[in-house]
Amino acid sequence: MDSGTVFQAVKPLVNPTYAYLDEISRCVHFDDFQEAVQKGMLVPQRVTNGRTKLRCQVLWFAPSRSSSDHNFFGNVSFTVRWETVQQKLGPNLYFIDQAVFNSRSCTRVLLTKKNYDGRFRKVDLNVLHSPLQKCRPGFIYVSHCMNKVRNGPHVLEIAIEVNDADARWLYLNCRQVANNHSEANTRVRNARTYGPESKVQGNKCLKFNAAQNLVCPYQWTVAECEEKIDAVFQSTRSATEIGLRKSVSREINIPIFRNHDPNSSFDLKSSDDLNSSDYLNSSYELNSSYDRSSSCYLIFLSIFFLFLFISNFPVFMFFFLFIYFFLDRI
Structure with a gap:
């Protein structure tokens, strides 16, 4: 691991559990959502907090999750089909870095039209235990794996390199989904023994609680956030945007399977594989x-x-x- 950062070079994941990758989402707080609506584009940023510094502009996405679960990243998700984005803004996929903690981990990859073969290691979609794989039904990603101490969640974070035109295309092709962010500002139980005293738990809100040790002003339920989103679109009088918005407050049922070899055939005796699109087709x-x-x-x-x-x-x-x-x- 490099000094001064939790990120390290990407290594194969241990005991991975895979899930299908259908949609990806960019989750932001409500003020960032308002900025996106005002500019008519998703606002990109540069990667400055990792093992590798990227000079390009990127938009961070991750596999979509249920909007009813508490979302650490914010109130509103911009959601789009992964294969649509991969075909439009890819096809090259590179590893950026990886962070592994006691009970959780994340791997960060870059999707780009450009060729960075001399600078980054390319993601091999056919390698066993890779964070992202291609199989017959589509793409799969590691949702859980063995971390430093125990098995726990693994997050695939996808940085998409964009210019302004790409950022506008993503804004127009994403649907806005209200998230549950009601657990933000949860009072801390045990004060930290280093740095400034924590006011709230850092694992409930990234932008305000964790990064700034501040109270989040957007501690809303899904229903509260939906009302706020509708009010923004009504105030901008954008019928197109109101039509594109689809509020989704539902559980996402994703088949999960362990240690999948992309070159092997599906076992139709498995209940997960019986639900696969490959079997149904x-x-x-x-x-x-x-x-x-x-x-x-x-x-x-x-x-x-x-x-x-x-x-x-x-x-x-x-x-x-x-x-x-x-x-x-x-």
Whole structure:
């Protein structure tokens, strides 16, 4: 680990548990959301707190989570499909760095159109125990792994390199989701023994509680935040933005599976794999081909019997009675 930072070079994760990566979100506090609406773009930043300093502008995203759970990063999420962003603003993926604590960890990667092969190590999407992998149903990421002391959550943080046009495109293609940020400003139980005295717990709010040791002014529930979002869009009189906004306050059910090898086939005996899109698509194709073959078979029989009926009525009746009694016994 480098001196003066918790971030280190990326290493393979131990005992990883994977989940499907469908949507990614950029979660911000309400004041940053208001700035984005005012400018009509997501406001990018530079990476200054890591092992590697990035001179490019990036927007931080992570796999989407349920809006009903308390969100450490803020009140509003800008949410979009991962594969849409990867195709538009990729395709190159590089490791930035990694931080591993006693019971949690995170790996940070860079998505960019540019080639940084000489500067960063490329993410291999086909390597076992990689934080991000590509498999037949789509992308998967490590949601939990063995950390320093115990198994716990792992966060995949995705820095997307953007220019102003990209930032505007993301703003227009994301939907705004109100988050639960009601646990911010939770009073600290045990005062820290170093640095300034903590007023509130640092693991409930990143921007205010953790980074500045201040009380967060946006300690809101999902319903409270939805009202605030609607008020902002009504005040800006942007019908387009109001139409694009979709409030989502629901649980996200993501199939989770352990130690997945992207080169291996899915075990259909697993309940997780039975819900996979790969299995469902294969079932649909099988049923579709069965329906098509059955239809062709019935058409052939109809033509055959019509021919018999026209050419020789007694023979037609013989075949008809034979098939009738035969099917009746099955």
